[in-house]
Amino acid sequence: MVKSFVRSFGCIQWILLIPLLISFPVLAGHDETLRFHIPAADYPPYVIIEGDNISGLMVEPLQQAAERLGIELVLIPLPTMRAEVMLQQHEIDVRFKSPDWVADPENYLWSDTILIAEDILIFPRNAGLRLEKVEDLIGMEVLVGLGYHYPTLQGLFEQEQITRVDFAFTRDILPALLKEDAEVQRVAVLNADVARWLINEDPRLADTFEFSDWVVESSPLKYQFVRTDRMAELVPKLNVELKKVLADQR
Template sequence: MKTLARRVYLLLLCLALPLVAHASQVSQVSQVSQVLRAIVSDSNTAPYAIFNADNQLQSGLSKDIIDELARYLELPVVYINLPRARVEPWLLQGEADLACFLNPDWVEQPDDLLWTDALFTTQQLLVRRREAKPVTGIQHLAGKRVGTSRGFTYPELEQVFRSGDVIRDDAHSLESNLLRLKQGRLDVVMTVDLSYHFYVQTSADQSFSADPLWSEPPGVYCGLSRFSPRRAQQIKTALNEIVNSGFIQQRLKFYTKLQH
């Protein structure tokens, strides 16, 4: 009888273990669904993202937008700081819900992400030392060393980077690139208008001039993980409403005014 009872006990235990494991998985999914997991990398320059001394997101346009999104969804936010190269894998694997200030042309697998409507457009700039000649075409970059951001994609220049006609030189921050430009270690720095003008205003550094890139200003979007289709659609709908409300344009004007 003891042997029979032991066998029955073991059988019941084997049947229960998968149920316990399933319950644990359901609990984890439930916990994830109760927060908004947003990637904001410190490779995003101010005023897109402003980090404190402890490398925690403190303020900036990204926080403004995602905090407003969280208010729409009535969810707390968990901010995730990742290197730019890890942003797309985390979205694809469902480790995060969204990352903003992206464009389908800037990622490797755009069709595997869900995209919001464009939040706004941004003018790309080629920053040079003030005394250097203007850069108004790709031919002016021949043999030049261009300061770029590590992990970022530059579709307009990818071909000349690959051929070696133009030298790509990565750094982690805009400030680092501009310092190297001032020191003569770079010829040009790639950045965007809001970041460059914010830097000039807050640093009072008048060493540089900037020329607009010859291509059309690209749209800036949020890329959403498809891992949870329902969550992705909720985020997309809420962000589109935020765009249509004028909230983002108001915040852009706020940061632009800080530059004057």
């Protein structure tokens, strides 16, 4: 697995390529291609971008399944909101998402579950905290990713019993937990896989944090497809191959 985050320049290069990536499969061989949205910036370990190499837990299974069916998977890096519109307009074919995060999941076709995304509480090891239920957070600051929604915590946010602190970049959350100038106790809510990846990649974060046993939110990650006749025929075949791919990885 790639060992570092892509730099901003790499992201800009991919964004500049978007018009070419989008137009190519429309002009030729569209029936033998699958246009797959990935985040414009990497989202390890689900999407890892380094130069021209793109890998990750939610990229490789679909790549391998498509290859087994003789389908070219065209990776299209896009901002999330832009991808939402393009999927609705059938300008891309598939992205990865949880049905739990989509307002109208019945309007799309879905793969079987690829993995379970678990959001957990993380805090400095020297904090000596025991967090087993939502009420244990009262009076704290909770560091989260910008735009993420946590129904379990929403009531306390609305009642201002806990304070939400948003971060545009997930990788900035764990270092912020270690700052000693905070006036109140701080904890973070992070995807467990993402947190482990970040900690493994940065020696300064090793042996520094505790993960709570309490899972704040848990959602299945799947591939979300446009609802078309072509996809209705293709998705069951992809599910068969995805099952084989995942079995081979165990």
